[in-house]
Amino acid sequence: MSGNIWIYILVSGLVSFVIRNLPLTFIRKPITNRFIRSFLYYVPYATLALMTFPAIIYASAHPIAGAAAFAAGVVLAWKGKSLLTVSGSCCIVVLIIELLLH
């Protein structure tokens, strides 16, 4: 890790601030372009899916534990469980399996 971590933080903070404030200051009116609205609607789903899988599998010491956590998370989220239940269960599944394999 080099010393430029602070520049990374500064850059990300600036971008976060600007993207939130663009509509509040400059756009003001709702976005009417259907393509842009649709694109912005799908973006979070695409980016979160890309960041979650297969990263969740490689995040733990044993891929089996990560895969089990992924399966548990998908099933519980599909059943409409709360955010804390889903994430807590993923965490517990990984810890139990890693404890057994440790």
Added chain:
Amino acid sequence: MEAVKGKGFAEGMRDGIPIALGYLTVSFTLGIAMKNAGMTAFQGFMMSLVNLASAGEYAGLQVILSHGSYLQMALMTLVANARYLLMGCSFSQKFSPDTPYWQRLLCGYAITDELFALAIAQKGYLNPVYYYGATFISAAGWAFGTAAGVIAGNILPAWIASGLGTALYGMFLAIIIPGAKKDKAVLAVVLAGFLCSALSRILPVVSGIPEGTRIIIFTVLIAALAAVIKPVEEEEQS
């Protein structure tokens, strides 16, 4: 300037308590991921304070981990936080027309899924002072939770830390899966995301591209394709 009537700072702080508690737990796991990226507790604290975004910060971490460029950092943050652009549009309708710019900017700093929902739930125009109260306690929970996560990551054995870190992915699943259940187009987007992400780790050439850049490219491709094939109806958006 005439002040907007409504709940004030103290009420904002009170209504922000449940949000702050949730943030405390989420940011704790984010802090563990930051520790794994080699960040200090203070750096994690500042990163969370200036960004106030879970997916955005996690995305930024991928750039830090892969020693990416500052431009990559900017693009990654932009893509991961793109949804705030949409929220900002609805949010701006909640301000009285005579709300000064500096107050809009201060509120705009704290557009998050949860605080946005709180603001939209208020009757009539939003009193910025009320929003400051909710923001103050939530941002504190977010930043201190991150710092605590980094510290815990340093103390706990690696396998426990990585287990706790899995909670972050669980949270991402809790956000995308219910949307995929309701909307087939979202389901297709999520599955395409999983598939592209998995394939891009194995395929030659593509796997040579840093992970952060891959996420940006595939996000834009998948979302643009979905927007062309299945444009959203007017009423699907608030």
